[in-house]
Amino acid sequence: MVSERIEIIEGDITRQQVDAIVNAANSSLLGGGGVDGAIHRAAGPELLAECRTLGGCPTGEARITRGYKLPARYVIHTVGPVWHGGDHNEDQLLAACYRNSLKLAVEHGVRTIAFPAISTGAYRFPLKRATRIALQEVKTSLEQEPSIAKVIFVCFGRHAYEVYREIAAEVLK
Ligand code: ADP
Numbered sequence: 507m508v509s510e511r512i513e514i515i516e517g518d519i520t521r522q523q524v525d526a527i528v529n530a531a532n533s534s535l536l537g538g539g540g541v542d543g544a545i546h547r548a549a550g551p552e553l554l555a556e557c558r559t560l561g562g563c564p565t566g567e568a569r570i571t572r573g574y575k576l577p578a579r580y581v582i583h584t585v586g587p588v589w590h591g592g593d594h595n596e597d598q599l600l601a602a603c604y605r606n607s608l609k610l611a612v613e614h615g616v617r618t619i620a621f622p623a624i625s626t627g628a629y630r631f632p633l634k635r636a637t638r639i640a641l642q643e644v645k646t647s648l649e650q651e652p653s654i655a656k657v658i659f660v661c662f663g664r665h666a667y668e669v670y671r672e673i674a675a676e677v678l679k
Pocket residue numbers: 517518519520530531539540541542544586622623624625626627628629630631660661662666
């Protein structure tokens with residue numbers, strides 16, 4: 507069952523002992539606030555130095571770097587859509603972030619990976635709608651990628667955790 511390979515926790519993604527953590531980056535890949543700021547602080551300045559060599563990343567795509575001082579070996583940087591009301595391809599772009607991050611993970615032999623709630627902070631994507639897309643897209647990808655053993659959704663705060671649990675009960679049944 508795919509649902510046995512999906513875990514939902516409340517916590518800080520920078521502390522996760524997994525092969526890769528996903529960063530909700532902006533398209534410059536040169537650092538920002540929110541989870542991006544936390545990841546760069548925890549990884550140390552070498553992360554930004556490697557990001558500078560990548561030349562940015564379009565919305566919906568993903569890029570991979572080392573994790574430096576993080577417990578995770580890799581950081582997968584993906585650029586979520588900014589919410590503009592829902593009729594600017596936001597749903598499809600957000601789904602692409604999860605799909606492309608997992609594809610890159612598989613290509614690098616990643617077996618365990620943690621995701622934040624991409625686009626739901628500064629980019630203002632409605633949390634429930636984003637959560638439904640995240641869970642559905644990861645479920646579909648896991649059905650096709652047996653090499654991924656565990657996907658952890660790291661919820662920042664109790665509210666996000668409760669929303670994820672509620673939506674998972676619908677999507678993963
Ligand atoms: P975006 O610009 O994609 O919206 P943000 O970093 O502003 O990115 O927010 C994305 C999500 O990451 C938000 O739900 C926020 O609560 C969460 N977040 C912030 N810091 C952390 C952290 N250290 N670990 C996990 N999630 C985090």
